[in-house]
Every structure is written in C-alpha cells, then in structure tokens.
Amino acid sequence: MESVWDYPRPPRLEPCEKAVEVFLGGERIASSDRALRVLETSHPPVIYIPAQDFVDGALSPSAARPTFCEFKGVAEYFDVGGGGRTEKAAAWHYPEPVRAFEDLRGHVAVYPGRMERCTLGGEEVQAQEGDFYGGWITSDIEGPFKGGPGTRGW
Secondary structure, three states: OEEHHHOOOOOEEEEOOOOEEEEEOOEEEEEEOOOEEEEEOOEEEEEEEEHHHEOOOOEEEOOOOOEEEOOOEEEEEEEEEEOOEEEEEEEEEOOOOOHHHHHHOOEEEEOHHHOOEEEEOOEEOEEOOOOOOOOEEOOOEEOOOOOOOOOOOO
16 A cells, blocks of 8 residues: 655656556547656656557647646646547646656646546546646555645645
8 A cells, every 4th residue: 555645745756567548438548558657745646658658639739828847847738539529638748847857758647537537557546636636546545635625735
C-alpha cells in the first residue's frame, strides 16, 4: 500500500510499472506500457502516457489557456476524442518542461474522471476529486487526497 503522504514535495517522476489504458466513446484511445507517473504529497499519482501511444486523432489542440505548474512548467491542453465523443481540454502536456521533468516531454496526461474509463494494471481507476487535479486512484493508493471540498489550502 502506498500513502500519498509519503510522496515528496517537490514531486518525483518515475516509470509507471503497470499497463495503462484509456477509453472514451466505447473505444480504447490509448494503451501503453511506457507511461510515467508523477508523485506529489497529498495527490494520487498522475499518469503521463507517451503521445504516440494514443490512437491517431484522439488528441487535438485545445483552445484552453495554458496553465503554470511551479514544478513542471507551462502546460498546454488537448481536446480528447473517441467514438464520436469529445471532451474539451481533458488532457494536458508540457511541451517545454523544466529540466527536472524533461522526461515528460512527449507525454500526455488525461483527467480520468472525464474519460469513459481508465485502467492501471487492469484495474479501473477512480478519479481524484476536484476540477483541476488529474490523479489516478487505485486500490493500492491511500489518502486522504487533496482535491475534495476543504482541501485547496493543503
């Protein structure tokens, strides 16, 4: 069992040892055994999938404004599509990540709560609460997790 309270701040980047799948509109739009995960105190892991492990056409540039992460740099967003369904600004990436997170270049994270379902090692994940965070909660991760009501100041 991993506790998110044992994760570091600033966050740590490491290989994800479990296979990742993302489904939208009844279609599998991403599948990877080369994903990375970012671990940060109080957050479930955020999974970053190589862009080339998404099916063609699943990601398109979003009109959403970029955001800034003090640890990783400027994030840009993608609209995500599959099976005739489109979720606006439901994925993000760091085209020019800071040096410590250089390995995120070419990787994309999705909000699991905006997808039909996401799996990690075959287990369907639960989405981190809140409209800003993109953590993937599995049975081997324990909180409490930042993101729910009353946790913004953590």
